[in-house]
Amino acid sequence: MNKLSARKFTVWRFALYVVLFVFAIYYLLPLYVMLANSFKPLSEIRQGDMMALPQVWTLDPWRSAWSTAQIGVQATGLKPYFYNSISMVVPAVLLSTLLGALNGYVLTKWRFRGDGVVFGLILLSCFIPFQIVLIPMAKMLGVLGLAGTTTGLVLVHLVYGLGFTTLFFRNYYAAFPTELVRAAQIDGARFFRIFWRILLPSSGPIIVVTVIWQFTNIWNDFLFGASFADADSVPMTVALNNLVSSSTGVKEYNVHFAGAVLAALPTLIVYVVSGRYFVRGLMAGAVKG
Amino acid sequence: MKDWFQAWLPRLVLGPGFLLILFFVYGFIIYTGYLSVSDSKMLPSYGFVGLDNYERLWQLRHWTGSLKNLAIFGALYIVICSVLGLFLAIMLDQKIRAEGLLRPIYLYPMALSFIVTGTAWKWFLDPGIGLEHTMHQWGWESFEFNWIKSRTHAIYTVVIAAVWQSSGFVMAMFLAGLRGVDPDIIRAAEIDGASRVRIYRRIIIPLMRPVFLSAFVVLAHLAIKSYDLVVALTGGGPGKATELPATFMYSYTFSRNLMGIGASSAIIMLIMIFSIIVPYLYAELRADPRR
Amino acid sequence: MNTKVERFLEIDNLGKQYAGTDALKSVSIDVEKGGFLVLIGPSGCGKSTLLNMIAGFEPATTGDIRIAGRSIADLHPSDRDIAMVFQSYALYPNMTVADNIGFGMETRGVPKAERIKKIADVAEILQIEPLLKRKPGQLSGGQRQRVAMGRALVRDPQAFLFDEPLSNLDARLRVDMRAEIKKLHARLGTTIVYVTHDQIEAMTLATKIAVLKHGELQQVGTPDEIYNYPANTFVADFMGSPAMNRVSGELVKSDDALEFRFGQHRLKLFEPSEELHTRAIDNPHIDFGIRSENINQPSGDNEPGAALVNTLSLSVELVEPTGSDTFIATRDENYSFTARIANNIPAKMGETMALTFDMAKAHFFDSDTGVRVS
Numbered sequence: 001m002n003k004l005s006a007r008k009f010t011v012w013r014f015a016l017y018v019v020l021f022v023f024a025i026y027y028l029l030p031l032y033v034m035l036a037n038s039f040k041p042l043s044e045i046r047q048g049d050m051m052a053l054p055q056v057w058t059l060d061p062w063r064s065a066w067s068t069a070q071i072g073v074q075a076t077g078l079k080p081y082f083y084n085s086i087s088m089v090v091p092a093v094l095l096s097t098l099l100g101a102l103n104g105y106v107l108t109k110w111r112f113r114g115d116g117v118v119f120g121l122i123l124l125s126c127f128i129p130f131q132i133v134l135i136p137m138a139k140m141l142g143v144l145g146l147a148g149t150t151t152g153l154v155l156v157h158l159v160y161g162l163g164f165t166t167l168f169f170r171n172y173y174a175a176f177p178t179e180l181v182r183a184a185q186i187d188g189a190r191f192f193r194i195f196w197r198i199l200l201p202s203s204g205p206i207i208v209v210t211v212i213w214q215f216t217n218i219w220n221d222f223l224f225g226a227s228f229a230d231a232d233s234v235p236m237t238v239a240l241n242n243l244v245s246s247s248t249g250v251k252e253y254n255v256h257f258a259g260a261v262l263a264a265l266p267t268l269i270v271y272v273v274s275g276r277y278f279v280r281g282l283m284a285g286a287v288k289g
Numbered sequence: 290m291k292d293w294f295q296a297w298l299p300r301l302v303l304g305p306g307f308l309l310i311l312f313f314v315y316g317f318i319i320y321t322g323y324l325s326v327s328d329s330k331m332l333p334s335y336g337f338v339g340l341d342n343y344e345r346l347w348q349l350r351h352w353t354g355s356l357k358n359l360a361i362f363g364a365l366y367i368v369i370c371s372v373l374g375l376f377l378a379i380m381l382d383q384k385i386r387a388e389g390l391l392r393p394i395y396l397y398p399m400a401l402s403f404i405v406t407g408t409a410w411k412w413f414l415d416p417g418i419g420l421e422h423t424m425h426q427w428g429w430e431s432f433e434f435n436w437i438k439s440r441t442h443a444i445y446t447v448v449i450a451a452v453w454q455s456s457g458f459v460m461a462m463f464l465a466g467l468r469g470v471d472p473d474i475i476r477a478a479e480i481d482g483a484s485r486v487r488i489y490r491r492i493i494i495p496l497m498r499p500v501f502l503s504a505f506v507v508l509a510h511l512a513i514k515s516y517d518l519v520v521a522l523t524g525g526g527p528g529k530a531t532e533l534p535a536t537f538m539y540s541y542t543f544s545r546n547l548m549g550i551g552a553s554s555a556i557i558m559l560i561m562i563f564s565i566i567v568p569y570l571y572a573e574l575r576a577d578p579r580r
Numbered sequence: 581m582n583t584k585v586e587r588f589l590e591i592d593n594l595g596k597q598y599a600g601t602d603a604l605k606s607v608s609i610d611v612e613k614g615g616f617l618v619l620i621g622p623s624g625c626g627k628s629t630l631l632n633m634i635a636g637f638e639p640a641t642t643g644d645i646r647i648a649g650r651s652i653a654d655l656h657p658s659d660r661d662i663a664m665v666f667q668s669y670a671l672y673p674n675m676t677v678a679d680n681i682g683f684g685m686e687t688r689g690v691p692k693a694e695r696i697k698k699i700a701d702v703a704e705i706l707q708i709e710p711l712l713k714r715k716p717g718q719l720s721g722g723q724r725q726r727v728a729m730g731r732a733l734v735r736d737p738q739a740f741l742f743d744e745p746l747s748n749l750d751a752r753l754r755v756d757m758r759a760e761i762k763k764l765h766a767r768l769g770t771t772i773v774y775v776t777h778d779q780i781e782a783m784t785l786a787t788k789i790a791v792l793k794h795g796e797l798q799q800v801g802t803p804d805e806i807y808n809y810p811a812n813t814f815v816a817d818f819m820g821s822p823a824m825n826r827v828s829g830e831l832v833k834s835d836d837a838l839e840f841r842f843g844q845h846r847l848k849l850f851e852p853s854e855e856l857h858t859r860a861i862d863n864p865h866i867d868f869g870i871r872s873e874n875i876n877q878p879s880g881d882n883e884p885g886a887a888l889v890n891t892l893s894l895s896v897e898l899v900e901p902t903g904s905d906t907f908i909a910t911r912d913e914n915y916s917f918t919a920r921i922a923n924n925i926p927a928k929m930g931e932t933m934a935l936t937f938d939m940a941k942a943h944f945f946d947s948d949t950g951v952r953v954s
Contacts, residue, residue: 013383020380020387024394027457030409031397049423050413099306110299118307120574125314127566129514131538131555135324135548136317139333159313162306179670182637183731187684188658191298197683201674220402222517227543237404241521244408253412260408264401271400275393278400279461292656 038062038257045253061254065262069255071243072231078259080232081239085219088150088235092157093214099158100165100210101203105195107166108173109181119170126163133160134227141228148230156228157218164217165210168281172206173199205277212274213281216267236263318559324552331546342553352554355532358444362533363512365448366455371504373452374459375497379489381460382467392464395457403454407521410450411437443523443530447515450522455511459504466500467493506569513562534558588613588771589634589739594643596629596795603629604795606643611788613648614769618782621792622818627775628743630792634773635741636660647738658687663732664741667748669724671716671731678703678712681730702734705764722753729764742774746781758784779819783807791815808941813950816869816943822907825917826869828947831860840868840942843913847890850939853954866953869943872907875919878936891936899927908933 033050038061040054048055067077107119137156138147146152176199184194225235234242240263244256271278325343328336346352377395381388398406413419416435424432436442470493478488516535523531525540534554542551589611596604604626611617619627632638634645636657645653652660671680678699679686685695703709706726716724725745732740742761746754762785765772776782782789783803791798791806791814799811810816810824817823829842831849838849838860847868849856859866878891894910894917901907901923908919908927919935927933944953 016380016383016385017387020377020385020391023377024391027394027398027453030406030413030453033413034409045418049426050419051423102302103306106299106303112300116574118303120570121315122307122310123570123574124563124566125310127510127562128314128318129535129555129558129562131516131535132321132559133313133317134539134555135333135542135552136320137313140313140317159309162310163314166306177668177670179666179668180672182635182657183664183666183670184672184683185637185657186635186662186664187731188687189683190295191302193687198672198674216400220404222402222404222520223539226520227539237402237517240402240408241404244411244521245524253418256408256412260405264405267400267402268397271393271397275396279396282399282458283462283465295656 034257034261038254038261040254042250042252042254061252061258062262064252064255065243065258069243069252069259070246071239072246078236078239078243078262081234081236082262084150084229084233084239085236088153088157088233089215089218092154092161092218093211095154096158096161096165096214097207097210099162100167101169101200101207102195103162103166104169104171104173105199107170108176109178109194109199110191119166122163122166124163125160126167130160130223134223138228148228148233150233152228153224153233153235156224157214157221160224161214161217164213168206168210168213169203172203176202205280208274208277209281212270212278215270216278219267239263321552321555324548325556327549327552329548329552331548333548338549342549346550346553346557349550351529351532352534352537354529355534355537358531359512359533361444362447362451362515363509365445366451366512367505367508369448369452370456370459370508371501373456374504375463375494377456377460378463378467381464392461395460397457398454399458401454403515403517404521406450406454407518410446410453411522414446414449437523438527440528440530443527447519447522447531451512451515451518454518455508459508462500462504463497466497470496502569506565509565510562513558534561587611588615588648589617589773590644590646591630591634592644592646594630594633594645595641596626596633596638597641602795604633605797607790607792607795607797608643609788609790609797609800611771611773614771616765616772616774616785616787618786618789619773619775619792620777620779620782620789620818621798623777624794625792626795627777627792629795631741631743631773631775634739635662635664658684661735661738662741663735663737663739664743665725665728665732665745667744669716669728669745669748671724671727673716676713676715677708677719677727677730680716680727681734684731684735698734699730702730705733706730721749722757725749725757729761733764733768737770739771739773742772744776745774746776746778761785779821782819789819791818793818809952809954810943811952813867813869813945816945820871822872822918824869824871824943825875826867826945827915827917828865828867830864831856831866831944832864833857833860840866840944842868843915845892845915847892847937847939847942849942855953856944859953865947867945867947867950869945870917870937870941872918872920874938874941875917875935876938877921877925878934890939891934893932893934895932896927896929899929908935910935 036053037045037050039057039059040048041056041058041060044055065078067079068075069077071078071081103122107115141147141149141152141155144152144155146155180198181194184198189197219235220237221235222237222241225238226241229235229238240259243259323335324333326337326339326341328334328338381391385391414434414437416422416433416438421432421434424434437446474492475488478492483491514535515533516539519525519531519533519536525532525536535558538551538554538558541547541554587610591607591609593606593608594604595602595606607626607630609617619630621627629638633640636652636655640653643653644651647661671677672683675683681699681702682695685698690698699712700709703712706729708723708726708730711719711723711727716727719727728745745761746757749757758781765785774781774785786803788800789803789806790800793814799806799815801809801811806815806819810819813826816826827842829840832839832841838852838856840847840849895912896908897911897916898909899906900909904923905920906923906925906927908921910917910919910933917935921927945951946953
C-alpha cells in the first residue's frame with residue numbers, strides 16, 4: 001500500500017467513526033433531554049435551553065411523578081399504576097410462556113394430522129390489528145365479569161401473546177433433536193416427563209428470549225390498557241399518557257419527563273441487562289414469521 | 290384406556306391454547322365482521338344493514354384523510370427505516386472497534402413504549418420549549434421548526450419519532466444478514482478485483498433481498514397498527530392532520546359511538562395487514578424445511 | 581422346536597404407507613436368537629423406517645413384529661424390551677453420563693442402589709468409568725458413542741437396535757468402534773438389528789444382511805451369500821467396491837461348451853448350469869458380471885485349469901494405485917472393466933494389457949429384469 005492510499009484509508013475511517021457517533025447522539029439525545037430536564041426546576045426549563053445540564057439539581061420532579069402528581073382525578077402519582085402494571089405483567093408473562101412452551105413442544109415433537117393448519121392459525125394471530133378485537137373483547141370481559149380488572153387484562157395479554165410464545169418455542173424445539181425424544185421414550189418416559197426432564201432443562205435461552213419479549217410488549221402496551229382498564233387497574237403507560245396530556249393547570253414538563261423515565265425504566269433495565277436476548281426475540285419475531 | 294389417553298394427551302395439551310386463539314382471535318374477527326354490516330351505534334346491535342357502514346366510511350373525509358396519512362407515514366417510515374438501517378449496518382460492519390457500544394445505543398429505543406417515545410418527541414419538537422426554543426436561546430433567532438403545529442407537516446413528525454424508534458431494529462436485522470454472508474463469496478469477489486463499493490453494490494446488497502422483505506413486512510404491519518405513538522405525540526392533531534386508521538377506529542367506536550363504522554374500519558385494517566402478511570407467511574412456511 | 585429358536589425376531593409382512601405411497605412394501609425377515617441383522621441400502625430405501633417400526637416410533641400399516649413369539653407391534657417403545665443406539669447418540673445434554681445411562685431405570689422406579697451398581701457394571705464393560713460425572717458436551721465423539729452404547733447395554737434387552745451408529749465418527753475411530761461392537765456382540769450374545777449404508781460394516785458385522793431398495797426387500801442372506809450370489813444386479817452393484825463389472829452380450833453354444841460373447845470378445849463359461857444351457861437356446865441375450873478382484877494379470881504359465889481362465893487384451897484408460905492394490909480401468913469399443921491387480925505389476929495409461937477373467941466367479945443376470953441366472 002502506498003502512502004497516498006494509506007492516508008485516504010485513515011481519512012475514510014475517521015469519517016466513518018464521525019458518522020457513527022453522530023447517529024449515536026441522534027439516538028441518545030431524546031433520552032438525555034428527558035433525564036437532564038427531569039432534574040431541573042420548572043422555571044429553569046422555561047427559560048433555559050433543553051440541552052444544558054441542570055444548574056440547580058432537584059429530585060422534586062421525581063418525587064412528584066412517583067407519588068403526588070395529579071393523574072386523572074387523583075393526585076397519587078404513578079406509584080399505584082406501576083404496581084398495577086407489575087401485577088398485570090407477571091402473571092401474563094408466566095402463563096403465556098408456559099402455554100407457548102407446551103404448544104411448541106406438541107407442534108414439533110407430537111405431530112398429528114392437521115398440525116400445520118393449527119400452527120398457521122396460531123402464527124397468523126400474531127399479526128392481527130388489535131382494533132379488530134376491541135369491541136368483542138370489551139363485551140366478553142363484561143360477560144366474564146372481568147371488565148376493568150387486572151385479571152381481565154392478564155387474560156387479554158395471555159391470549160394475544162400466545163401466538164408469539166408458541167412461535168418462539170416451536171422454532172426452538174424444531175431444531176431440538178427428535179432422537180432425544182425417542183431415546184427418552186425407549187427409556188420409558190412419557191409426554192410430561194419428556195418435557196420436564198429432557199426439553200425444558202435445555203430451553204434456558206428461549207425461555208429468557210420469550211420472557212423478555214412478553215415482558216417488554218405487555219409492559220409497553222397502551223391500546224388494551226386504555227380500552228379495558230378501570231381506575232384501579234390502569235397500567236403505567238396509560239397513566240403516563242394521562243399525566244402528560246392532562247390539560248388542567250400548569251404543564252410540569254420536568255414531572256412528565258421523570259414519569260416517562262419511570263415508565264421506561266423496567267424495560268430499559270431488562271434491555272441493558274440482557275440486550276442480546278432482546279434482540280434475539282425481535283429477530284425470531286421478524287425473520288421467521 | 291391408558292394408551293388412548295397417552296395418544297390424545299398432546300392434543301389435549303395443545304387444545305386450550307388453540308381454542309383460546311380460535312375464539313378470541315378468529316371468533317372475534319367474525320363478530321367484528323358482523324358488526325361492520327350491522328346498525329350498531331353505541332352498543333352492539335344486530336340489525337343487518339348490508340354494506341351501508343362501508344359506504345358511509347368511504348364518504349368520510351376523516352377516514353380518507355387517515356388513509357392518506359397512513360400512505361405518507363407508511364411509505365416514508367418503511368423507506369427511511371430500511372435505507373437508514375442498511376446504511377448503519379454496513380457502516381457498523383466495517384470492523385468497528387466500538388461496535389459493542391454503538392449497537393445497543395442504536396437499538397435501545399425499540400425497548401421503549403411508544404408512549405414514552407411520543408412524550409419525549411412531543412416536547413422536543415414543541416417550538417415553544419423544545420428544539421426551536423433552544424436554538425433561539427443559542428442565538429439562532431431565525432431558526433424555525435414548528436411542523437408539529439402545522440396541519441400539512443405534522444404527519445412528518447410522526448415519521449421522525451417512529452423512525453427514531455424502529456431504525457435501530459432494522460439495522461440489527463441487516464447486520465445479522467450481513468454477518469450471514471459467506472465470507473468466501475467476498476474473498477472470491479476480491480480476487481476478481483472488485484472494489485469495496487462494487488462488492489456491496491453487486492454482491493452483498495442483492496443478497497439482502499430476504500432481509501428487505503422481512504423488514505418490509507414487519508414495518509408495514511407496525512405502520513398499519515400504529516396507534517400509541519400518534520396518541521402520545523399529536524393526539525391525531527392538529528385538527529385531524531395525523532389521524533391514522535387505528536386512531537380513527539378507536540374514536541368512532543368509543544368516542545363518537547358509531548360502532549358499525551368503527552368495525553368496518555377495523556375490517557379494512559385487517560384486510561390491509563393480511564394482504565401483506567398471508568402471502569409472506571405462506572412462502573415462509575413452505576420454504577421451511579422443518580415442516 | 582428348532583424353528584422357534586431360529587426365529588427369534590420375526591418381521592412378518594411389514595408394510596408402511598405414507599400419503600398413499602409405499603415407504604415399505606410387505607417385508608419379511610427372520611433373525612435367530614443372538615443373530616446380527618444388518619439392514620442396508622441407499623438413502624430412502626426404507627431401512628430407517630423399518631428400524632423405527634421395530635422400535636415403535638412409527639406404526640405399521642400392515643403386518644406384525646414378534647420377539648420370541650410375542651407380538652410387539654402395538655406396544656409402546658419402552659415396553660418392547662429393546663434398546664437403541666441412535667445416529668446422533670441422542671444423549672440427554674442436561675444430564676451427566678451416569679444419569680444418561682440410569683434414566684431408563686429411574687423412570688421404571690429401580691432403587692437407587694441398584695441403579696448405581698448397574699451403571700458401574702456397564703461403565704466397566706465399556707471402560708467409561710472416568711466419564712460418569714461429565715456432561716455429554718464434554719465428551720469426544722468416540723466417548724459419546726460408548727455412553728450411548730452403555731445406555732442401551734444397561735437395559736439388558738431382548739434386542740439392540742443400532743441406527744447408523746458409526747456414521748458420525750472419523751474413519752479411524754469408525755474401524756475401532758466397529759471391532760468393538762463385534763466383540764461386544766460376541767460377548768453378550770444379544771440379538772442386534774443394525775442399520776447402515778456402509779457395505780464394509782455390513783459385511784464385517786452381520787450374520788445376516790437384508791438389502792433394501794425403494795422400500796422393497798431385494799435379498800436376505802449371510803454376508804457370503806449376498807456377496808457371492810447376489811440375487812439381482814442392484815445387490816451386485818451395491819455390495820462391493822468398486823461396483824461389479826457388468827456388460828451385456830450373448831450366450832452362444834460352441835462345441836460342448838458355452839461362450840459369452842460381447843463385441844469382439846469371447847469368454848468361455850466354467851461348468852455352466854443347465855439353466856444357462858437352456859438359456860443359450862431360448863433367449864441368448866444376457867448380462868455378464870464379474871468383480872474387479874476376479875480380473876487379474878495373467879500368471880504366465882499355461883495352467884491345466886485354463887478352462888476357467890480366459891484372457892482378453894484390453895486397453896488401459898486409467899491406473900489408480902491405492903497402495904495395497906492397483907485398480908486398472910480399461911475401455912475398448914463400448915466395454916469398460918475395472919481390474920484389481922497387485923501393486924507391483926507395471927501398467928501404463930494408454931497401453932494395451934492382457935487380463936485374465938476368472939470365470940468360476942462369473943455372474944449372469946437377466947438383461948431385462950436384472951434377476952440372477954445361475
